[in-house]
Amino acid sequence: MTQHIDSVKTYAVIWITLLVLTVVTTLVAFVDLGPFSVVVALTIAVVKMMLVALFFMHLRHSGKLTQLAMAGTVLWLGIMVAFTFADVATRGWMGVPGR
């Protein structure tokens, strides 16, 4: 593994971007976007997560195995979410008492 050492400037740019995104997401929260308020807030959160993971956690320099493990996380989390909602979202369909 050749060690990649990013410049302080790269980290500073990411840091400032993260702070700007925090201000943006806070201000946008006061604007009524209807159902898109959730979408915007979570999209900004995902972008912030990606910036932290790729740059601060060096994921873009990491080996294929680590990146595969990360892709696996998304998959398993997706399964957990999908199965939970397959349950919760369909409970009313059958009219079963005590749901």
Add this chain to the structure above:
Amino acid sequence: MADHAHAASPALQVQFDTAEQQKDASTLGMWVFLITEVMFFGGMFLAYIVYRAAYPDIFALASSSLNVYIGAANTAVLLCSSFTMVLGVRAAQLGQKKALAINIVLTMLLGFVFLGVKAFEWREKFIEHHVPGPSFHFAGAAMQGPAQLFFSLYFAMTGLHALHMVIGAGIMTWLLINSIRGKYSAEYMTPVDIGGLYWHFVDIIWIFLFPLFYLIDRHLK
């Protein structure tokens, strides 16, 4: 560990062929641990989403009672601590021992600022009777149960996040002691790297807690 066959690199454990292999194994191991943490927090995020979908109005009211400016400021504090952490890792990569120690101390201090602000927020909840329990009362909610549920999730999730921060501060203390003892060099700084991964992960959890608890229903108020 200094007297085994790998005399050329004293930090190299006997079961590894090269320092590179050892570092890859450590990094992958840490990521696997973080994946278990993602699933752990993921379950709680799911619980929050399910109950928010069940009681949207009361969750919106309860969410709006949190102080968004304090939450945003605390997010900024945590992002700053991630920045000093990554500068610490960089200093370790370059073998700059003094810069490493300074950045670890800064990271720890910012972590304590975050925890202090959090403690202040929790104190407010106690004063307002927004802590789940016999004295719970949330004015303006049609049903107290779902409001109590919101604050149960709030305390469970921010509480577990804070616990991770406390553990992180412990890891920083350990890294600081070892860095002052001169255990880390440009050739061997895996613990710093891995401690950094943990710290950034805890930061990412907050990146999601902040919008979910403080922001998404703010416009309804």
